[in-house]
Amino acid sequence: MSEEMDMPCPCPNCGNIVEMDDMCNHPEDFKTMVCDSCYDKLEEEMNSGQTQDHFGNVLSYRFISDESTIYFSVNGESFSEWNIEDCDPDMSFNYFVESWNKTQAITLRSIKLKTTEIAEFVIQSETGGESYSCEDVELVQSELSHVETHLSNLATTIEPEQESQLSETLQNRLDEYLKS
Ligand SMILES: [Zn+2]
Numbered sequence: 040m041s042e043e044m045d046m047p048c049p050c051p052n053c054g055n056i057v058e059m060d061d062m063c064n065h066p067e068d069f070k071t072m073v074c075d076s077c078y079d080k081l082e083e084e085m086n087s088g089q090t091q092d093h094f095g096n097v098l099s100y101r102f103i104s105d106e107s108t109i110y111f112s113v114n115g116e117s118f119s120e121w122n123i124e125d126c127d128p129d130m131s132f133n134y135f136v137e138s139w140n141k142t143q144a145i146t147l148r149s150i151k152l153k154t155t156e157i158a159e160f161v162i163q164s165e166t167g168g169e170s171y172s173c174e175d176v177e178l179v180q181s182e183l184s185h186v187e188t189h190l191s192n193l194a195t196t197i198e199p200e201q202e203s204q205l206s207e208t209l210q211n212r213l214d215e216y217l218k219s
Contacts, residue, residue, distance in 0.1 A: 050074035052081070086128055090136055092143065093197050098136055102128035111135055140197050147194035152183040 046059035052073045063078040065071035066085055073081065089099035102109045102123075109131050111119045123131050158179040162171045 048072075050077055052077040088129065088132060092136075092140060093193065094143075098139060100128065100132045100135070144194040144197040147190045147197070150187065150190055152187045152190075153180055155180070158183060 044056075044058045047056050048059040048062060049056050050062070050073050051071060052065075053076070055074055057074045061075055062072040063075060065073050066078065066082045083101075086102035086104065087100060089097055091097055097112075097114050099112045099115075100109055101112075107122055107124050109121050109123050109128050110117060111121075111132075119135075121131060121135075155176060158176045159171075161179050161183070162175055
């Protein structure tokens with residue numbers, strides 16, 4: 040590459056001096072010109088993002104515009120990909136996160152821990168197969184019920200809309216009860 044430039048120009052983003060002809064329009068602001076490498080970096084930033092779910096899992100996306108495909112990852116492992124024609128990647132990601140949280144909430148609600156089978160499993164793995172009494176099982180079952188309550192509370196936190204619906208129903212019932 041020749042050292043001499045026809046029209047040297049500083050990139051407003053990184054400050055590097057580049058040839059004017061090699062500048063590109065800023066991907067978000069058409070009034071600004073940036074250098075080649077800044078353009079690539081900015082476009083990648085625009086077409087990617089991440090968030091965390093309630094368990095600290097990192098959900099992220101990367102949109103490849105040439106393929107019209109959005110790639111989702113969970114904790115850095117690729118998870119799923121959607122073909123999105125004429126659809127905003129940000130909105131698609133929001134929808135993905137929403138579905139993810141909903142599925143998580145449904146799963147949490149459907150977990151049943153307070154069963155005899157699970158209590159016995161816990162005791163057996165703790166004691167290594169020693170004999171145990173009915174009281175032992177009951178004790179573990181009551182511990183498990185706390186975990187179950189904790190998980191269902193967590194599910195409600197994940198779906199706040201459901202929470203307000205639930206409290207509304209409870210409030211209505213309480214009002215009816217107080218009136219009667
Ligand atoms: Zn630059």
